Amino acid sequence: MMNIGSMPVERLLRKQKALARELRAQANLLEVRIAVLGGSTTNEFVDFLELLLLDLGIRPVLYQSEYNKYFEEAVLSPSPLTDFRPDIVYIYTSSVNIQCFPPLDAKPLDMEACVSAEAQRFAAIWQALQEKIGCLVVQNNFEMPSQRLLGNLDCVSPGGHVRFINLLNREFTQAAASQTRLFINDLSSIAATIGANQFCDPKRWFSYKLITSPRGSLAVAKSAAATIGGIYGRSRKCLVLDLDNTLWGGVIGDDGPARIRIGKETPEAEAYTAFQQYCLRLRDRGILLAVCSKNTAEIAQQGLEHPESVLRLNHFSCFKVNWEPKHENLKAIAAELNLGLDSLVFVDDNPAEREIVSAQLPMVAVPDFGSDISNVIAVLEDARYFEPVTLSREDLERARQYEKNAERSHHQGRFASYGEYLDSLEMSAEIEAFKPVYLERIAQLINKTNQFNLTTRRYTLSEVEKIALNPDYITLYGKLSDRFGDNGLISVIIGRQEQSTLHVDLWIMSCRVIKRDMELAMLDSLAATCIQREIREIHGYYAPTERNGLVSDHYAKLGFEQIGAQDGQQNWKLKLTPNYIPRNKHIKELVSG
Secondary structure (H helix, E strand, C coil): CCCHHHCCHHHHHHHHHHHHHHHHCCCCCEEEEEEEEECCCCHHHHHHHHHHHHHCCEEEEEEECCCCCHHHHHHHCCHHHHHHCCCEEEEECCHHHCCCCCCCCCCHHHHHHHHHHHHHHHHHHHHHHHHHCCCEEEEECCCCCCCCCCHHHHHCCCCCHHHHHHHHHHHHHHHHHHCCCEEEECHHHHHHHHCHHHHECHHHHHHHCCCECHHHHHHHHHHHHHHHHHHCCCCCCEEEECCECCCEECCHHHHCCCCCECCCCCHHHHHHHHHHHHHHHHHHCCCEEEEEEECCHHHHHHHHCCCCCCCCHHHCCEEEEECCCHHHHHHHHHHHCCCCHHHEEEECCCHHHHHHHHHHCCCCECCCCCCCHHHHHHHHHHHCCCCCCCCCHHHHCHHHHHHHHHHHHHHHCCCCCHHHHHHHCCEEEEEECCCHHHHHHHHHHHHHCCCCECCCCCCCHHHHHHHHHCCCEEEEEEEEEECCEEEEEEEEEEEEEECCEEEEEEEEECHHHCCCCHHHHHHHHHHHHHHHCCCCEEEEEECCCCCCHHHCCHHHHCCCEEEEEECCEEEEEEECCCCCCCCCCCEECCCCC
């Protein structure tokens, strides 16, 4: 990973082609077809977007509309777009594309009519794309105007452009909240963060019909890439934190807990408190927190026991405090949490430690915020490491589920055998064919799971919906609960029937339930469904990647026989008989689909 998003915009413009060539040479890139329908010139944006997606492990195949033909290509003449078969269509519009601004002397009803007309024009685009292509749609909302003819009254008057854009953006927000295939790229917030005068460049608009400055184009591309990366499971999952001079000011071992700087008494202490509050908010929305610090664990914990500390020891899913090299501890954290190293973001105030980790573990994101902790939140926000595209119950409860996993691990030590421990968990599973209520979660899990993913195939929500209705497919989802709590929907199988053979195109499972025999329970339900449909063989496939070595022996463990390999993909076979003997011994109350 090059960390393209942190590079100066001037370097990206100068080195774009060379950087793209180097990034395209990476192995195991995920191909995603993306159509950009522009209301302004989009070449610069698309160049940045390609670099950023390549850096996320996504190789975009890109299509651009003719200038300002976004409506025509989506609604009136969609044939070129349909032939391209995009996975995602990105509507790159801005305030210059609004056609129905109210007049300055507008009455409230006039303003509402203009908002409705403009919203309906874009709704027609989204509807046409869904009906003709069935793809995901990413839509810009609108930045505030750089000119306010009415001054502050512009946000109050029915004829004010600021008021109109605020209302139109609200319409877009409501549409995205009710349509699972529609995502908003928040141009309004992007422009506000940069500043309207820095975001737009009138000279470039008049000369080239480029609405944004180079800095603005890069910011929009970073935001769009974060959304696309989130859709395909490229968002980071864990924030790993140093302690001294990162979560508090001072060195706990030298200064003692009474003298570290945390709380509200000084500007410096307040900055550390604000960062801790930010970390806790990330945890509350599903990002795991971990500690990687050089110290003695008992001494380090004293900082988290400080009365002004926002973060406590129980907020961390993993706590690695010792005198080992930090890159080794980061490997241990990833292994303990069953995450890839590319799921970690490591924050450390020490530039030497940052450099060592970056050199030894280039897949770990290591933001450079200098030595001033007051910068770190802005740097993390700008990098968009943790971009969510949905916020499900499973996301909100993820940190709590890892706490429960720690309780399970502690509980395990009380038993003489692993089987006895599994029985003590009192596990029960719900395993059934896909249900409409779970399709969004199923699509999310498919696109976020990288380690326990046999074929690394991805499916959009619309593809999952079509498969669920197709009688030639067998689909299964698995939910697992135990005495410590509900793990939610954590496993998915998609199998394609060809006469008396089932081809398992997808088998995924959340890593937090590994070694709980859920894969055996899923196989038993799959075999039962196959036997019911007179299927005699199950063919499974394993496509090795840098991320899924965890499941390299998955089919061997389940009793499949390897029957060959082609283009790096292993082929496995399991013969079925009516007297199939279930493998699962420890999970009860199974429901077979």
